[in-house]
Amino acid sequence: MQRYILRRFLHSLLAIWVLSMIVFSLARVTGNPLDVLLPLEAGPEEYERVAKHWGLDKPLYTQYLIFMGKALRGDFGTSWKWQGHTAMSLVVDRLPATLQLAGLALLISIVISVPIGVMAAVMKDTPLDSLSKLIALLGQSLPSFWLGIVLMWVFAVQLGWFPTSGRGGLSYMVLPGIALGWFQVAALMRLTRSSMLEVLDSEFVKLTRIKGLPEWKVIWKHCLRNAAIVPLTYFGVTASALLTGSVAIESVFAWPGTGLLAVDAVRARDFQVVQAVIIVFAGVFIFTNLVVDVLYAYLDPRIRYQ
C-alpha cells in the first residue's frame, strides 16, 4: 500500500516539473512582457533598462536555471504586474477564495444531484426520471459563464434576492456557486443513478427487503452507502473541472480568486504568476487525484493488489 502511494506521489511530482518546464518555455518564447510593463510612450532606452532590471536580457536557459534554483527554495519570483508581491504569495492569497467557491459548488451539486439521482434510480422510467435526465443534460450543455450571467440578472437584479458580485458571506457565494456547480450536477446525478441501479439489483438488497426493513432505510442507508464509492472516484476529475470552471465564473461575478488572477496574469504576460498559478492548480488536481486513488484503493481491496 505504501509503495503504491509513494509511486503515485513521485509520478505527480514529475508531472508538475514537466508542466513547469513547458509553461516556462512557452511563456518566454512568445510575447515580450516588456510590451505590457512599459507604456506606449516608452523609448528604446526604457526597454533596455527595464529588461536588465528583470533579467529578461539573459538567454533563455540562463533564465530557466535561475528560476529552477529559486523555485527549489520556494521562491517563484516576484510578480511584474502586481509589484511588490511574490508570485506565490499572490496565488496563495487568492486560493482560499477559489477553494471556498469550488467547495460550495461541489456541495451544491452533491446536494442536488445525489437525492435526485437516487430517486431517479428508484423511480426509474417515471416522469421524475426523465425530468432528472433533462436537468442533467441541460447542465452539460450550457456554457457556464452564460448561465452565470443569466442567474445574476434574474436573481440578483430583477428579483434582488442575492447580491450581484464580489466577495462576502454566504449570500455572495450562492449564485456563482450554482453557476459553477451546475455542470457537475449532471455528471454526479447520472453516476449516482447508475450505481444505485446496480446496487438496487444486487442480492444483499433483496435480503434487506426480506428482512423487513422499511423501504427508505433500504434505499438511503444501505444502497447509498455502497453506491457512493463510484462517485467518489470522479471527485478528482470534478475538482479539476471546478477549478478550471472558476476562471470564467470568477470573471462574471468579480470573485477575487485564482482563476481571475490567472486570466489577468496571462493577459499581462506576467509569467512568474502564470507559472505559479499553473503549478498550484496542477498540484491541487494531482493531489486530489492521488487522494482519491488512495481512498479508492483503500475502500476497494481489489485495486490494491493489481
Added chain:
Amino acid sequence: MLHSVLSTLLLGGCAMQRDMMTMPRLIPLWLGLVVAMGFLLSATPTPALAGEAKVQRLIFGSAGFTEGNRFWTIVRPEHLQFDPFLETLLDIDPKTGEFIPRLAEKWQASPDLKEWTFWLRKGVQFHNGWGEFTAKDVVHSHSFMLRQDATATFVGIWRLVEEIKVIDDYQVVFRLKRPVSMMPYLVSRCCDLRIVSKAQWDKEGLEGFDKQPAGTGSYRYIDRKLGYSISYERVDKHWAGEKPDFKELEIRLAPEATTRLAMLLGGEAHVVDLPRELQQEAIGRGMKLVSSAQPVDWISIYFGGMYFLPGDPKFDPKVPWTNKKVRQAMNMAVNRRELVETVFAGKATPVYVSAWLPISEGWNQEWVTQFDQLYGYNPAKARDLLKEAGYTPGTVKVKIVAFTDPGESEGPVVAEALGVYFQEVGIDATIETLDTVKIRDMGRSKSMHCCIVPNIVTWRPSEEWIRNTHSGYANGHAFEDEFIQKNYDALTQSVDPGERQRLARAIGDHLYEEFATIPLFWLYNEVAVNPKVVAEWTYPGLGGGRSTHYHLLKATK
C-alpha cells in the same frame, strides 16, 4: 476533465433506450424553459433600487487597472487609484481643465525653458502624522522616476531632469537637459508625479510605503484587497479645507460590464464605468450619466508601414497606403456621421488632426473648414482615388487590428465597421484580433506593414504626442518622415512661444495634408451614477485616470 467525466460516465452505462420514447414528453419542457428564460430576460420589472438617503461609503465600480501603490510603475490611465489621496504640484480646474495651483502656489519658467521654479505651499500636512510637506519631499517623489523599475508613462521626460535644486523648504527649481515647455502639464494632476513623504520613506522604506502610503489628499489610503477593492477615508483637516460629502470611498474592481451595471442597479455601487451599450439600459432604469467636463480621449486609426524616414530599411513601397491617394481614399470611405450615431450614441466631436484640440499647440482652425472636402464621406471619390493610385477593386488588402483595454471597448466595433466601409469601396479588409502585447511589439519593431490600428489615446500636449508617434525617438512609429523629424527637433529646442506655435502648426498641417491617420472622434468620459445617492460630480476628465476630483462628488440630500 469535464469531458472525461462525461464520456466515462455515459459509457459507464445508464440505459438510454427508454429515454428515447419519453422524448416527446420532453419537448414542451425544453421549449417551456427556453421561452421562460427569454421572457425573464426581456421583461422590465420595477428596478430594485437601494433607496438610501444617506450613504456613508461611496462605491465606485471600475473596469479594472493594475493594482499597486508604486505609482512610478503604473501608467497614467490607471492613476485613478491614487487621485483621492496622492496629490500633485498643480491641479486642473474641474470645469475648464486649466492649470491651477495646488501643492505649488506659484511657478515660473526661465527664458530658455530649462529651469522651472516652483514655490510650495506652506502648512500642508501628510497623512498619518508624517509631518509637513516641504521641498525635500518633491525631490524624493521625483527620485522614484529614476529608479531601475520605473515604468510610468512620463518616465522618459522625468529622466530629462538633471537636478532639482532646493532653494529653501518651500522653493525648488527643476533643471532640465533640454527645454521642456509642458512642465506645468507634467507636474499637474494630469500626470504622474505623486507627492509622497520622505520622512515615511526614511523610516519605513518600501515595505511601509507599500502597506500604507501617506499623501496629502482629502482622502486617506486605508487598505487594498488585491483583485477586489481599495478603500479610502475622509481626512478631518485637509490643508485646502476640502471636505468630501462621502466619509468613505471605495473603488471596487469588476471586470465584467454587466456585473458593474448589476452592481449599480442593485445598489451595491453608486458610480460605475459603463460601456456605451449599457448606458441606455442604465438610464432606462433611472440612473444618470455624468460626463467629464472636457473631452479626454480620441479614437483614430493609424496606418502601419509609414516609415518614411530617409534610408529606413523597414520601409516597403508595396504597402498600398504608402501612397497618399490610398490614404485619402480610406479616409473618404468612412461614414463618420453614421459611426458617431450608432457606436457613440451621437456623443462625440470630430478629430481633425489626431491629437490636436483647439487648446493644443499648433492648432489651425482651417483644418475644420476644409475637412469635409478632403476627408468627408464620399465612397465614389474614394473608388476614383484608388483607381488613380493604380489599385483595382480587391487589390488593396488591409488587416484592421481589434483589441480592447479595460474601459475602452469600442475598438473592435469600430474595426468591424471600418471593415464594412472599406469593402464597399473595393478594399479587401479583414479583422485581426491581436492582444496589446503583440500590437506593441509590431509597432516597436516597425513591422506593421499589414495593418491599420484603431486606438484610443488620452490627450497630451502636441510636442509629446509627436515624440510618441511621429518621431523616431519613441516606439509609436505611426507616421514618420524627414519633415516632421526636422521640425520636431527644432521644436524641442525652441523657447519662443510664437516660434513654437509655428513649428507645431507646420507639423500639424503636414499630418493633415498627408492624411497621416484616419482621424475619428473625441470622446468624453462618462460614468453612470445613482441619482438617489450622487447629485452631481464635476470632473475634467483630463486628470490622470480620467475619474478624478472625488471630493467633488456631491451627495443627494
Added chain:
Amino acid sequence: MATAVSQSVPWYSPPKIARVVFQAKRYPVLPVAILVFFLVIPAVFAPLVAPHDPLKGSLSKRLKPPVWAEGGSIEYPLGTDKMGRDLLSRMIYGARISLLVSFMAIFVGGSIGTTLGVISGYFGGKLDALIMRLVDIALSIPAIFLALVLVSAIGPSFGTVITVIALIQWARYARQARAETLTVREQDFIARARVAGASHVRIMVRYIFPNLVNTLVVLATLQVGSIILLESTLSFLGVGIPRPTPAWGVMVADGRELIVTAWWVSMLPGVGIMLTVLSLNLFGDWLRDHLDPKLKHV
C-alpha cells in the same frame, strides 16, 4: 471487451456504425432530427440556407429584436447583433464553424491519441510507461490554462484554437485506445497473424484498429459537444476564434454585455449550443448502447 460479433467476423468488416445506423430500431428520432436541423443542414448548406451575409451588416440596423418581439421584422428573423448583422445567418455559418473546429480538433487529437494509445498498448513495457506518463501529464494540465497560455503565445486564430483543443483531447483517446488494445491484443487471431508473419504495423492497422472504431466514434460524438462548449469559454476569455468569424462561442461571448438590452444576441446562440450539445450527447449515448451495450468502464 470486443463483443462476440467482432470476433467471428474477418478483419475487414463493413463499419459497424453504418449498419447500426441504418438498420437499428428505436432510432433516436428527435435528437437526430434536431442535430440534422441545427447542425448538419446549416453546416453543409450554409450559403443556400442563410438569408443574409454573415459578415456584412449595416450599422443603422444594429440590435434589432427577433421577429416575435416588438420592433422585430421577418427580414431579420432572429434579430441583428451590434454590428447590424443578421443573427440567423451568423448562427447558420456558426454551425459550420463549430462543426469544423470540433471535427478537425477531434481528427487531429484523435489521430495522435489513438496512434500513441495503440502503440502504447501493443508494445507495452517502457514505451507504454512513457506514453502513459505523458498522458497523465497532459490530463493534469488544466485545460483552460493551457489554452490561455498557448493562444496568447501564438495569437488567436482558427488553427491555434484547433491545436489547443487537440492538445487537450489527445490524451483521452490515447487512454481509451490503449485500454481497448490491451484486450484485443490477447485475442487468438492476433497471435495467428503474428505467426503468419504480419508486421507490427500491419497488425495494428488492420487488426487492432478496426476494433477500436466503435468506442472511438462514441467518444468522438460525445466530445463534439464539450468542444463546442470549450471553444465558447475560450471566446469568452478572449482567446477563442477571432472575430468577425461567426462561431457560436464568439457570439455568446460578444453579446454578454448586451444581455440586458439585447438579450437575443447572446441568448439565441447559447440556446443553439445547448440544443446541439444536448442532441449530440443523446445521440452519442444511443450510439454507445447499440455499438457496445456491455461497455461499462473505460
